[in-house]
Amino acid sequence: MASKFFLLALMAMSASRALASDPGQLQDFCVADRTSQVFVNGFACKDPKTAVVEDFFFSGLHMAGNTSNKQGSAVTAVNVAHIDGLNTLGISLVRVDYAPNGQNPPHIHPRATEILTVLEGSLYVGFVTSNLENKLFAKFLNKGDVFVFPQGLIHFQFNLGTNKAVAIAALSSKNPGVITVNNAVFGSKPSISDDILAKAFQVDKNIVDNIQAQF
Numbered sequence: 001m002a003s004k005f006f007l008l009a010l011m012a013m014s015a016s017r018a019l020a021s022d023p024g025q026l027q028d029f030c031v032a033d034r035t036s037q038v039f040v041n042g043f044a045c046k047d048p049k050t051a052v053v054e055d056f057f058f059s060g061l062h063m064a065g066n067t068s069n070k071q072g073s074a075v076t077a078v079n080v081a082h083i084d085g086l087n088t089l090g091i092s093l094v095r096v097d098y099a100p101n102g103q104n105p106p107h108i109h110p111r112a113t114e115i116l117t118v119l120e121g122s123l124y125v126g127f128v129t130s131n132l133e134n135k136l137f138a139k140f141l142n143k144g145d146v147f148v149f150p151q152g153l154i155h156f157q158f159n160l161g162t163n164k165a166v167a168i169a170a171l172s173s174k175n176p177g178v179i180t181v182n183n184a185v186f187g188s189k190p191s192i193s194d195d196i197l198a199k200a201f202q203v204d205k206n207i208v209d210n211i212q213a214q215f
């Protein structure tokens with residue numbers, strides 16, 4: 001009797017673990033069918049017999065992104081939008097280029113944990129835990145160093161070096177999503193009322209208007 005209960009508890013635990021990331025697939029692959037009119041969580045599969053090797057292929061990650069922008073960084077993503085065969089597989093990749101003093105500003109991946117490795121240069125990286133602690137975990141990374149950003153937490157990377165930096169990161173979703181905090185809070189369309197943001201940040205409305213004007 002006790003062992004039966006233990007088995008049930010174990011099954012319940014493993015079921016909830018399976019729901020902690022992208023759902024597990026029930027077949028070898030499910031190449032995204034872009035023409036399907038069926039709306040499912042992800043993309044419908046095309047007939048597996050029509051799958052071709054190109055469905056699992058992407059080329060171009062050797063190319064540096066253009067970092068001539070206000071943040072001085074460029075993210076080149078390789079997810080299900082770029083490789084149809086990633087549909088249902090729960091994984092994707094990004095290349096991030098950083099100009100000297102460039103940063104990948106504070107952002108959140110709502111659906112993925114990220115594991116990043118520095119290929120070139122050095123970075124100062126960090127993430128902040130949820131309420132109530134809001135504790136910052138931050139570290140200087142050099143070439144070859146690896147760092148993990150847990151799912152759903154605000155994180156950033158900053159290039160303190162005088163040379164450019166390059167990182168590759170894997171994410172535990174075919175479609176991790178990105179919420180860049182500054183864009184979402186101060187650059188939403190339409191804007192969040194400056195009354196609300198002034199109260200939220202405990203600053204004058206003029207300051208909020210100034211920040212909103214940057215977007």
Ligand SMILES: *[C@@H]1O[C@H](CO)[C@@H](O)[C@H](O)[C@H]1NC(C)=O
Nearest residue numbers: 064065066067068069070074
């Ligand atoms: C990089 O982006 C800047 C700003 O948009 C643009 O002026 C420049 O031509 C781009 N450089 C390359 C090599 O594409």
